[in-house]
Amino acid sequence: MSSAIHKCPSCGGNLVFDASVNKVTCGACHSQFSVSEIESFHEKKTLKDAQYKAQTHGYHCQNCGAEVVTETETSSAFCYYCHSPVLFTDKMMGNYEPDYILPFKITKEQAKTIFSKWIKKYKSVPKGFASHDHLEKITGIYIPYWMSDASASIYKSGIGDLVTMKRKGDKVYTTTKRFRFQHSCIVNIAHVKTIASDKVDQALINSVESNTKGKLEDFSTAYLSGYFSQRYTILREDVRKTHEDVIQRCVRGVADELHYYENVQYDRDEEVIDSIKWSYVLLPMWILTYNFKDKVYVYALNGESGESFGEIPIDYSRKFLRFVITFVIILAALLFLFNH
Numbered sequence: 001m002s003s004a005i006h007k008c009p010s011c012g013g014n015l016v017f018d019a020s021v022n023k024v025t026c027g028a029c030h031s032q033f034s035v036s037e038i039e040s041f042h043e044k045k046t047l048k049d050a051q052y053k054a055q056t057h058g059y060h061c062q063n064c065g066a067e068v069v070t071e072t073e074t075s076s077a078f079c080y081y082c083h084s085p086v087l088f089t090d091k092m093m094g095n096y097e098p099d100y101i102l103p104f105k106i107t108k109e110q111a112k113t114i115f116s117k118w119i120k121k122y123k124s125v126p127k128g129f130a131s132h133d134h135l136e137k138i139t140g141i142y143i144p145y146w147m148s149d150a151s152a153s154i155y156k157s158g159i160g161d162l163v164t165m166k167r168k169g170d171k172v173y174t175t176t177k178r179f180r181f182q183h184s185c186i187v188n189i190a191h192v193k194t195i196a197s198d199k200v201d202q203a204l205i206n207s208v209e210s211n212t213k214g215k216l217e218d219f220s221t222a223y224l225s226g227y228f229s230q231r232y233t234i235l236r237e238d239v240r241k242t243h244e245d246v247i248q249r250c251v252r253g254v255a256d257e258l259h260y261y262e263n264v265q266y267d268r269d270e271e272v273i274d275s276i277k278w279s280y281v282l283l284p285m286w287i288l289t290y291n292f293k294d295k296v297y298v299y300a301l302n303g304e305s306g307e308s309f310g311e312i313p314i315d316y317s318r319k320f321l322r323f324v325i326t327f328v329i330i331l332a333a334l335l336f337l338f339n340h
């Protein structure tokens with residue numbers, strides 16, 4: 001086998017054959033595998049990806065660039081995002097099977113009710129925004145994420161001072177004691193996530209992001225029935241650095257809390273990321289978009305927690321009309337009082 005074409009099963013990094021241990025080692029996460037483990041992993045993965053491709057259809061929206069996957073060719077042939085007509089195709093490029101999924105809990109009916117309650121708070125929205133026909137366009141879509149789970153080790157040993165202060169009367173006494181210390185610990189950082197699509201409004205989606213801990217299921221295309229799924233457009237390689245930085249910051253945070261000695265002289269001061277496991281994950285979202293004066297307004301509702309956030313189109317002509325009506329009513333009331 002050639003190491004150049006084989007990727008690490010845990011993190012997707014490049015594998016190199018290490019003759020000294022007769023194993024294949026990952027340059028990025030340092031995991032080790034036997035050659036047969038790698039072969040069977042890649043065989044299984046290729047098979048699963050082929051099945052996934054065969055079981056799904058998709059469209060690429062010519063208008064807004066959305067890349068969407070479905071389990072069946074649904075009757076609705078409009079793009080969930082820009083509402084343009086779309087054509088389904090069986091040939092989704094570079095499409096591979098997600099590892100985990102957070103299934104929908106909020107039904108379409110519940111999503112519509114939550115939206116209707118939310119929109120009632122806002123006056124002066126365009127008529128069509130809250131209409132029944134528009135509300136029917138609310139679409140359940142799985143948003144793709146790159147997720148990493150990391151394990152790190154911290155080793156700290158050396159000598160340091162513990163300084164205590166005591167007040168007696170108006171005098172302050174400082175005592176300094178020197179200690180030898182040795183600390184080591186393992187830190188597990190779970191579910192660092194980044195949206196894997198640049199075709200969605202990331203800030204908006206982030207504002208209603210799910211807590212996924214303990215809730216993810218192994219992926220099956222069965223979960224896609226009746227829903228869409230946005231295909232990843234951002235490669236895992238492109239978020240690797242961001243995730244590593246987040247993980248490093250977490251480890252640093254733990255390391256900083258490990259002791260409170262001052263004037264420290266270290267014999268050993270190490271923070272090592274031992275492994276990073278990467279997964280491709282889908283999270284549920286109800287999305288309703290609205291085109292108003294050449295801008296797409298997005299309403300996003302977390303399909304698991306029901307939390308929602310949206311941009312409000314304001315129809316200034318309605319706002320003005322409302323103002324005029326209020327003004328006329330007040331004027332009429334004043335005239336009435338004045339004449340009686």
Ligand SMILES: [Zn+2]
Nearest residue numbers: 008011026029
């Ligand atoms: Zn790796």
Ligand SMILES: [Zn+2]
Nearest residue numbers: 061064079082
């Ligand atoms: Zn579109």
